[in-house]
Amino acid sequence: MASDVSQPVGQAPFPENNVIGWIIQLVWIIVFVVLMFYGQRIQMRIMLKEIEGSLIRLKMMRDKGREIAISTVKEISKLDEDPTPRIDRFLEHVDISPVSLDPAGIIQRLEHLIDVRELRFKDEVRLMAPGVDEAQVNNLTNVLEAALALNQIYKSIRHFYLMGKKTLSIYIIMQIQMILPLVMKESEAFANALMAFTLGQPIGDGIGALVAAKLMVGHEKRRIAKDIVVSKVPIEGRTAYVLKAEGPGGNVGKPGEAVKNIIEENEGKISLVIVVDAAQKLEGEKVGEIAEGVGVAIGGIGVEKYKVEEVAVKYKIPVNAILIKEDIKDVVSTMRKEIADAADAVIERIKRLIRERTKEGETLIIAGIGNTIGIGQ
Amino acid sequence: MSREASAARRISSLFMVLVFLMLVLSLTALYQIFEAYSKTKTLDIASVMLSVSAIALSIYILSMMRGKPVKLGFEPPKVSTVLECLNCNYRKVRKFERGDYIFKDAGLCPKCNSKMFISSIYREEEKGK
Numbered sequence: 296m297a298s299d300v301s302q303p304v305g306q307a308p309f310p311e312n313n314v315i316g317w318i319i320q321l322v323w324i325i326v327f328v329v330l331m332f333y334g335q336r337i338q339m340r341i342m343l344k345e346i347e348g349s350l351i352r353l354k355m356m357r358d359k360g361r362e363i364a365i366s367t368v369k370e371i372s373k374l375d376e377d378p379t380p381r382i383d384r385f386l387e388h389v390d391i392s393p394v395s396l397d398p399a400g401i402i403q404r405l406e407h408l409i410d411v412r413e414l415r416f417k418d419e420v421r422l423m424a425p426g427v428d429e430a431q432v433n434n435l436t437n438v439l440e441a442a443l444a445l446n447q448i449y450k451s452i453r454h455f456y457l458m459g460k461k462t463l464s465i466y467i468i469m470q471i472q473m474i475l476p477l478v479m480k481e482s483e484a485f486a487n488a489l490m491a492f493t494l495g496q497p498i499g500d501g502i503g504a505l506v507a508a509k510l511m512v513g514h515e516k517r518r519i520a521k522d523i524v525v526s527k528v529p530i531e532g533r534t535a536y537v538l539k540a541e542g543p544g545g546n547v548g549k550p551g552e553a554v555k556n557i558i559e560e561n562e563g564k565i566s567l568v569i570v571v572d573a574a575q576k577l578e579g580e581k582v583g584e585i586a587e588g589v590g591v592a593i594g595g596i597g598v599e600k601y602k603v604e605e606v607a608v609k610y611k612i613p614v615n616a617i618l619i620k621e622d623i624k625d626v627v628s629t630m631r632k633e634i635a636d637a638a639d640a641v642i643e644r645i646k647r648l649i650r651e652r653t654k655e656g657e658t659l660i661i662a663g664i665g666n667t668i669g670i671g672q
Numbered sequence: 673m674s675r676e677a678s679a680a681r682r683i684s685s686l687f688m689v690l691v692f693l694m695l696v697l698s699l700t701a702l703y704q705i706f707e708a709y710s711k712t713k714t715l716d717i718a719s720v721m722l723s724v725s726a727i728a729l730s731i732y733i734l735s736m737m738r739g740k741p742v743k744l745g746f747e748p749p750k751v752s753t754v755l756e757c758l759n760c761n762y763r764k765v766r767k768f769e770r771g772d773y774i775f776k777d778a779g780l781c782p783k784c785n786s787k788m789f790i791s792s793i794y795r796e797e798e799k800g801k
Contacts, residue, residue: 356746629795631796670773671775
C-alpha cells in the first residue's frame, strides 16, 4: 500500500525500476522516429509487395494460358512436331502502329497493318495445325491471341515493377498500383476468354451477331465483304439487309466494308442503318440492359467505324445504334444468360425503330457487330 | 520469376515475424498498463489506445495474410445448350458439348419428329459473384 502512495499521480504507467516498461517506451519512440523519416519508403515497400503478389498471379495466368494454347494446338494438330517453340515465338509477337505525325491516310495504313496481322496469325495457325477447317483456324487464332494478351500484360506490369524497384520512384510504383485492379480484371477476362475460345462457346461480344443471326435464319446468305455474310430479310413491310460475321468460328470480319458495299450497291438508297453491338456497362447498370442512340457502334481500333461514318455522310443516311450493356469480364467470356435473353428484346426494339424511322417499302441495313464464335447463321 | 517468388516468400515470413513481434509487444504493454493501474489507480488512456490499436492492427494484418485459394479465371463455367423444335416449340436444356453452336442442327424432335436446332448457349453466373 505504501508503494502505491509513492507513485506520483499522472505519471507514465511504468515505474522507474520497470525495465520492460522502459523498453516499450523506447520501442515506441524508435517506431515514431522510423515512421517519421522512413514512412514513405515503408509505404513504397508495401506497394511493391502488393504489385509483386499481383505479378505472381499474372505469371500464373500467363503460364496457364500458354499451357492451354499448347495443349489445344496439340489436340487439333495432326502433326507429330511439337508446337511449343512456334507458340513461344508467337507469344512474343509485337505490333508496331503506323506513324501519326502526318495523319493523312492513317486509316488505310492502319487497316493494311491489321490485315497483315490477321493473315500472319492465321498462317501461323495453319502451320501449327495443317488441314484444320476455317472455323477451327479462327478459334485457334482467338486462343493464341488471348494467350498473347496475357503474356503482354504480364510483361508490361513486370517492366514497371522492376523499374519502380530499381529507381525506388514512388511515382512509378503508385501509377502501377493504382491501375492494378483494372489490369487484374482485364487479365481474368482474357483467362475466361481463353476457355471460351478453346471450347468454341459464344461470348458476350457476340450478342450483335446473335441478334443478326436470329433475323437472318432461314434466308439466303451471300458473302458481301471479308468474313461477312448478308441476307435480304422482309421486316415490318420494309426490306432489311441483315449482316454479321460468318460463324461459327471466332470471327469479327469487316462489317464497315460490308455496310459500305451494300450502300454502294443500292446507290445510296438506304433509309436507315441500325448497328447492334455490345457496350461496356457502367457500374450500377445491369448486365443485358439495352440502350439506344445514334452513331456507329463498332468497337476496335476504328477502321470499320470510319468506313460506315464516311459512307453515311456521303449519302446522308441516319445511323442508329442499339447497345447491350455488359461488364468487361462478360465481353470475352462465355455469353451470360442475361445477355442471351436480351436478343429477343433487341429484335423488338429494332422493329419499333424501323416502324418509327422508316416508311413501308423502304430499304435499311441491320448490322450485327461482334465476334461470332459459337454462333452460326 | 521463381527467384522473385522465393523473395516474396522470404519478405512474407520476415513481415509475419515483425507483425508477431508487434502483437507481443502491444500485449505486454497492455499488461503493464493494467498492472500499473492496479497499483496507482491511474489509467493512462493514451497508452491503452495505442496498445489496443497496435493489437487490432496486427490481428487484422495476420488475418489478411491467411492463405487463400488462388482463382485465375481458367475454371470452366457451367454452360447450358438449349435445343428447340421449329414445329412444336419443344425445348430441352442440356450441358454444353464440344462442337455445339447456335443454329446447329440438333437431330429430330422426340415429340413431333421435326427438325430441332440449338437456339441458345449460355452460362449462368454463380450467385454471389
